[in-house]
Amino acid sequence: MSAFLNLLFRNRLAAMGAVVLAVIVALVLLTPLLPLQDPDITATADRFKRPLTDGHILGTDHLGRDLLSRLLHGTRLSLAVGVAAALIAATIGSAIGIVAGYFGGRIDNVIMRGVDMLMAFPYILLALAIVAALGPGLMNALIAVAAVNVPFFARNIRGVTVGLAGREFIDAARLAGMGHTRILLTELLPNVLPVIIIAMSTTVGWMILETAGLSFLGLGSQPPQADLGSMLGEARSALISHPHTSVVPGIMIFLIVMSINLLGDGVRDALDPRLRSGALSRPRATTLVARKGDIPAPTDDLLAIQDLHTQFHVGERIYRAVGGVSLAVKPGECLGVIGESGSGKSVTALSVMGLVASPPGVITGGAVRFQGEDLIGAPYAALRAKRGDKVAYIFQDPLSTLHPLYRVGHQLAEAIRSHHRVPMAEARARAIQLLHDVRIPNAEARIDDFPHEMSGGMRQRVGIAMALANEPDVIIADEPTTALDVTVQAQILSLLDDLRRARGLAIIFITHDFGVVAQLCDRVAVMYAGRIVENGPTDAVLAAPAHPYTKRLIACVPELGGGRRELAAIPGLPPMVDDLPPGCAFAPRCDKAQEACRTGDIPLSGTPPRAVRCLYPEELV
Amino acid sequence: MPALKVDNLAKTFPLKKPLFGAAPPGVRAVRPMSFQVETGETLGVVGESGCGKSTLARMLVGLLEPTQGTIEIEGRALDNADPAAFGKLIQYVFQDPLSSLNPRKTIRQVMEAPLKRLYHMPKPERDVRIAEIFASVNLREAFLDRYPHEFSGGQAQRIGIARALAANPRIIILDEPVSALDVSVQAQVLNLLADLKRDFGLTYLFITHDLAVVEAVSDRIIVLYFGAVVEIGRAESIFANPRHPYTKLLADSAPVVGRPLTAPEQKDTELPDPLNPPPGCAFAGRCPRATDICRREEPALTPMGDDQLAACHHPLET
Structure with a gap:
């Protein structure tokens, strides 16, 4: 209730209205007690007295009332x-x-x-x-x-x-x-x-x-x-x-x-x-940047996320959604980012092209380099020229990313024409080719479908086709198969795999599913509470996880063919990112945690290509 | 006596009659199906979106009127006239734990509703009962005076389970109870469900699309496709040794660590259209073994080997 009043009176005009109304209501409530004349007594001699005359502050009417x-x-x-x-x-x-x-x-x-x-x-x-x-x-x-x-x-x-x-x-x-x-x-x-x-x-x-x-x-x-x-x-x-x-x-x-x-x-x-929830405050075109500290030097990777910090500032609270993440991909490589909800994996992905909604999102540190060029704080025009052209996204729910009122062919052509000046007919021909590439049967007919006329798997193929429209160098796929059925998921995954091998695409694949990572990704990074806790080649990490969190998370995932059994669980809940414990964020749920785990920052260390953020790792890497 | 017996149960959703012409035949969300669940058993129900598994579940708890067929619980036929009679025998745990709790009610109000309405229990008894149930699902009683938005998904799902338990049912329908949860929390809820089943002698119908989860918790598994049962078998053998090609496709599609990435079927296959269902076997259009008879005649569920039934004209060899 007090929060409601606070919100209400922050609106100056509403407060003014409330004051005026309160005065009027108080006056009319007190009317019977005020020393007023009877409103209905007529005195024709005093008719039409002007205001501020004796005995009649506002004057009288045509009957002298x-x-x-x-x-x-x-x-x-x-x-x-x-x-x-x-x-x-x-x-x-x-x-x-x-x-x-x-x-x-x-x-x-x-x-x-x-x-x-x-x-x-x-x-x-x-x-x-x-x-x-x-x-x-x-x-x-x-x-x-x-x-x-x-x-x-x-x-x-x-x-x-x-x-x-x-x-x-x-x-x-x-x-x-x-x-x-x-x-x-x-x-x-x-x-x-x-x-x-x-x-x-x-x-x-x-x-x-x-x-x-x-x-x-x-x-x-x-x-x-x-x-x-x-x-x-x-x-x-x-x-x-x-x-x-x-x-x-x-x-x-x-x-x-x-x-x-x-x-x-x-x-x-x-x-x-x-x-x-702020629907009236239109988000800015790019994420707000307020970087403190040094900006990391460029590397020769195709896309490098370097020590990225992204926070959400909501009122007094600061949510450290991404707390220093470094990732890099080379052409033709597929990098898996795995983590539970709230681990910061999607915010990391959205930060790359400045797509985190601001307010409340703020990038407070680090750099994102595409072919050496820093994208954080780049002018909107420069970012926009790269969005979808050099770096493309595939999102989880194709139904909410496709516009319901336009035919899919129109949307594909629009994606092409927003970066390349080509005639509509050529864009349409290219759109049909793209639908062929993502193996939509009978592409010439389906191009004039509306999104709701397609099945979930077909829509996600359109989403992938749209990401491929301008032949990007990097695709960031944020849980692209989570909303799909397993048989469809298998088709989409093998399609992505073919595409990256055929075109030398780099893919950053965000998921919570170890099975998917194992099948598709060359390398994997495991995130927990906004930081990478372990990374390395997929086979090595899955076969011999070094961080206790990775090891226990893998144990939680039931695998087909294991039969009826008790499943391993990790007690407790991930920490809230506005109130992170000092030291290792996993320490409160970890059965190996020592005093040292709860104090001071723990670095990500190991011999490349592997690294782990743990003082007492399960495996030496 | 089986805990739950379903005989020829089916649901057809009527379509709107056009202004001119006859009404279309309607969407057959669940085709006539019969199965039993023994007392103390967990029956897994798997299938992809649109296969009718949620429609089946809603009919079983009386939220949806069946078009035909009967439901018997412990030998007693159920009719839809009295929802309270349903509630005492069979309860439901929803997929999305947060949307199944009224945002403007405290957890105590949510928990009290079944005790008051189904059992007319006086206040002191209710408090004792709620305390017992909360202890059994490992929730603190301090949570009772909070509102749903203050809970994480895992906690909210435990509250949903506690509410189902409050009605003291014989059978609980679990409709994708863990698919909205993170893996580390998912196992907590699954293990809790296993403990509760043992302690209270419950019978579960576990609906999910996740093969690994259903295999880990079930005794027997029913595979649904396009509103019909295509295969029934023991959990430990059905995916290792499927007789129906669709079951094999499901098992091959599940991503498994250490198995190379292959698309287990042709890339241009399309699912059947419920508004215009194909004649014969609904899977024929996607099936590598399909022949003319499959496109003509709907196969019946027939026993194949021990405890396994499949509806297929050309079942896979073991």
């Missing part, structure tokens, strides 16, 4: 009616939306078509019709405004509920023996409540305006009772001769609606999880 008193009483009434209408509309609309979204099917269809019919009328016509049927009066205006706004809530809440109703916790509640009513009230309602509040906060101002509109037309509050709309309506005839009678209620309506809307927008921004 005190404007200040009428204004405060009227505001009180208008606010009450507007808020009541919002509450009623929100309650009824949300109930309809939740029921329709949860049950779905025919119930959903019937309810939502009814709501659609309500929406088919222009709202003011509908409100007028309702008031005409019920007769004028403030209560009937309230009912009309609430009814007109029910569809807005119903549609909004139904959309959210449909998404939630398919979630597994609803199934779990059903298996725990809960009935429909209980699931609606205790499982769904708490999850849609923020959305209801957001929708209410952004519409209550609108509803006050609508009520005022109906009163202005004489359909709301009846004389002599004052509300803001009827005050405006009565003052209309004297608009030119005595403008103050219109201006006073007008300013009040403006202040109320503006302050409520500013506050409502602030509430929405503070409550909406997407906006809160």
